[in-house]
Amino acid sequence: MNTRDEQTILAIETSCDETGIAVLRGTRERSEVLSHTIASQVDVHTLTGGVVPEVAAREHATVIGPLITSTLQKAQVTSDDITGIAVTTGPGLLPALTIGVTAARALAYAWRCPIVPVNHLEGHIYAALMQASAEETAFTMPADAFPALALIVSGGHTLLIRMNDHDTYEVLGTTRDDAAGEAFDKVARLLGLSYPGGPAIAEAALAGDGAALSFPQPMARADTLDMSFSGLKTAVLYKTREYIEAGEEIPVADVAASFQATVVQTLVGKVEQALEDDTYKRVLLTGGVAANTVLRDKMVVMLDQRGVALATSPLPLCGDNGVMIGLAGIAAATAGRTAQPTDVHAEARPLRFRN
Ligand code: KG4
Ligand code: ZN
Numbered sequence: 588m589n590t591r592d593e594q595t596i597l598a599i600e601t602s603c604d605e606t607g608i609a610v611l612r613g614t615r616e617r618s619e620v621l622s623h624t625i626a627s628q629v630d631v632h633t634l635t636g637g638v639v640p641e642v643a644a645r646e647h648a649t650v651i652g653p654l655i656t657s658t659l660q661k662a663q664v665t666s667d668d669i670t671g672i673a674v675t676t677g678p679g680l681l682p683a684l685t686i687g688v689t690a691a692r693a694l695a696y697a698w699r700c701p702i703v704p705v706n707h708l709e710g711h712i713y714a715a716l717m718q719a720s721a722e723e724t725a726f727t728m729p730a731d732a733f734p735a736l737a738l739i740v741s742g743g744h745t746l747l748i749r750m751n752d753h754d755t756y757e758v759l760g761t762t763r764d765d766a767a768g769e770a771f772d773k774v775a776r777l778l779g780l781s782y783p784g785g786p787a788i789a790e791a792a793l794a795g796d797g798a799a800l801s802f803p804q805p806m807a808r809a810d811t812l813d814m815s816f817s818g819l820k821t822a823v824l825y826k827t828r829e830y831i832e833a834g835e836e837i838p839v840a841d842v843a844a845s846f847q848a849t850v851v852q853t854l855v856g857k858v859e860q861a862l863e864d865d866t867y868k869r870v871l872l873t874g875g876v877a878a879n880t881v882l883r884d885k886m887v888v889m890l891d892q893r894g895v896a897l898a899t900s901p902l903p904l905c906g907d908n909g910v911m912i913g914l915a916g917i918a919a920a921t922a923g924r925t926a927q928p929t930d931v932h933a934e935a936r937p938l939r940f941r942n
Contacts, residue, residue, distance in 0.1 A: 588921045590615055594670045598913030601647045601687030602679025602707045604628040604638045608654045609909030610662035615921040616728045621662035623910050626650045633782050644682035651690050666698045673703040673916020677934035684933035692928040701925040703916040706939050710911035712737050714900035715871035717914055723901045726914055736867040738858055741874035742768035747812050747861055754922040760812025767850055768876045770816040774823050774846050778839050788843045789879055795840030797848030804853050812861055851882045855889050869896040878905040
């Protein structure tokens with residue numbers, strides 16, 4: 588595909604607990620979002636305090652058909668206009684991914700168009716790499732974007748990636764155990780806060796003091812860009828037990844604020860460490876946890892001191908959505924990464940960006 592060729596892409600995201608559908612039109616340099624919809628399953632998963640893969644799959648299967656129809660209608664395009672179907676093939680929950688991939692395969696057969704398999708993490712990266720218009724209806728590639736350092740922080744992933752150009756990634760560091768968002772979710776649960784834990788902890792922390800308690804920052808000074816969050820979660824667990832055993836009330840706001848401050852220090856510290864090792868034009872902050880305002884603010888302060896630009900995905904597009912899959916899909920199709928329906932499969936842990 589020529590870089591100037593305009594594409595009209597239907598994008599499908601079902602890797603976890605959001606069904607994201609989008610229609611985008613444009614090139615790798617500039618795309619317009621003709622319409623996009625997100626059907627969240629948060630209410631369903633609140634009951635179990637986490638995502639049950641089969642339940643997520645059933646929810647995706649229930650909404651995906653009508654959602655695709657209504658998103659195409661809103662975009663005022665028909666199947667004849669679609670030049671490719673971008674779909675998340677992994678990483679994610681296999682039963683959930685399979686619903687999106689099966690829908691994409693069926694439509695690609697019926698519409699006689701290619702599939703663009705998209706790595707979910709590449710989607711998160713493109714949501715920050717491309718500059719969004721104020722209403723998030725158009726995305727433009729900045730002139731000197733590369734090399735970029737991407738920090739992807741979500742419920743399933745914590746990765747530092749060097750991006751030298753489109754389609755050229757190098758994983759610099761990853762979590763050795765829990766993802767940053769997973770730590771937020773688990774700590775929220777043990778503090779009796781709601782699911783998903785990130786927003787609940789951020790809200791509770793507003794009334795607390797981030798310096799009230801000191802938690803260990805695992806691997807902070809280690810000679811690696813890898814991270815670890817499970818020890819921190821255990822430290823919070825022990826701390827809450829101490830209060831319970833002493834017959835004291837758990838100071839939820841202070842625990843939440845101190846935990847959040849520790850995660851933020853760890854993430855900002857690792858980005859700083861990566862910037863000492865190499866030079867970058869900009870830092871990309873993306874994934875569900877990138878919605879955290881304390882993280883955004885602290886990252887800006889550190890990067891300002893170093894004169895490096897920060898690009899974040901727009902707040903409504905930090906979590907999972909179809910737009911990011913469409914943006915990455917247009918770039919992947921431009922790089923020639925299209926496939927026939929029979930060659931496209933869902934993969935829970937694809938090789939690319941494995942963590
Ligand atoms: O990217 P995402 O929607 O799904 C995955 O690909 O995992 O990320 C979801 C994660 C959850 O762990 C959620 O608790 C976390 O992002 N999250 C936050 C915030 N909003 C969502 N974590 C910290 N602060 C937030 N404001
Ligand atoms: Zn995600």
